[in-house]
Amino acid sequence: MKKNIGKLILFVFLFLGMLTYAQQKKKFADIPNLLQRIIPDDRVDFWVLVYNTYGKDREIKTSGGKKDYTPQFSGFDIFPDEDSFYYIVYSSAGKTNYVTDLEGLKKFIGKVDNVEEAAIAATIEGYMVDEEFKDIAGNYYEDGSNYYLDLGKLTSKECPYQKTHYTLTVNKSTGAITSVKDNGTYIELYYKKCKNNPRLLKIEKKEEPKDEPKKPAKSTPRK
Template sequence: MKLLFPTLLLLSGLVFGQKAVPSDFKKIPEILDNTELLYPFIVPGKKYDYWSVLRNNPDPDKAIIYESQMPQYMTINDPAPEKGFFQKCLGEDCFSYLIACENSRSAYFSNEQQLRDFIGCVDNLPEAILIANTYGYTVDTTNKLAGSYKIEEKNISLYLSKTKNCPLTKESFLIKINRKTGRLEAKSNGIYVKSEDCGVQ
């Protein structure tokens, strides 16, 4: 009984420490929890002749994540940069980068800030999620506390997650992104998943 009471107290603290998701928020579609599926929805902040998102893979067919319509006269043979955004590891297939062409000149976008600059104004939900991803927030479609959104005229609001490993901890955040500037504000909404040890996922 002595052990049961602190455990119940801890669980109730986790549950009651969180604020509920307001009823005017909708569930984020499951397909939008995959970063690579967000790129086709980007409406760049300025007009480019062509742009593409690639991963650092020496095989050109495997490198392309997404590409816009390329003009027939255009060929791009630029090598991959040494680093990019969403860096997961060292070596091949470890990061993504963007290349855009304007007036026959190509430009790299190879870090999170440059990706945000490329997006510019936030036109839609996938762009908002992508911007949040650049700050380390992710969609967890299994829980409304980390997989909900609301689109308003000036802002897009999201409930997203930040995950820490060992022990696994998932924390809910209310994110507000200014649609005009892309500026992000975040407020913790409490931890909603916490494992006891590093082996539990």
């Protein structure tokens, strides 16, 4: 009896340990590594991920027998306010195709196969892996049924510039976002020209110096 109780206690501790480990948050890799984890939905002969910055192409990943392709002058960007872009070239049934926008990227990914694709699919919906603030808006954990993604979102480009972070629950079977939790603002920047800048509102206007009353002139005594 005591042995059975001891085994049960050991099992409970092991189970709780596995559960805790499973829910430890892991940081996402950088954007190029996220994109390299894509598993194309359709059968492709080859595909290549290209990164363009300052007008120069750099192949990030090549899968399958490489074929000649035409360099592209536009592409998709899954991080806001970037001067660079990505595009994908792939060959299917002997035909060369190009992915140069987010809608094409969504179609290329198709079914969500891993947590990286879940994050990319979320960025297509306006969220982002914030590489500067991964502890807040660039990490995840998972269980048997769902991915739980902590991601950011640019919620205002006006005064103030603002980023908010969310926890997204993504169903592993369907790839659908089933719930979104708003965790609040984590960046709020005011510019000098912002009329609603708290610093400007706190500046007290200097009062103009009041005119002192003139002293009466002294009368000269008569002799």
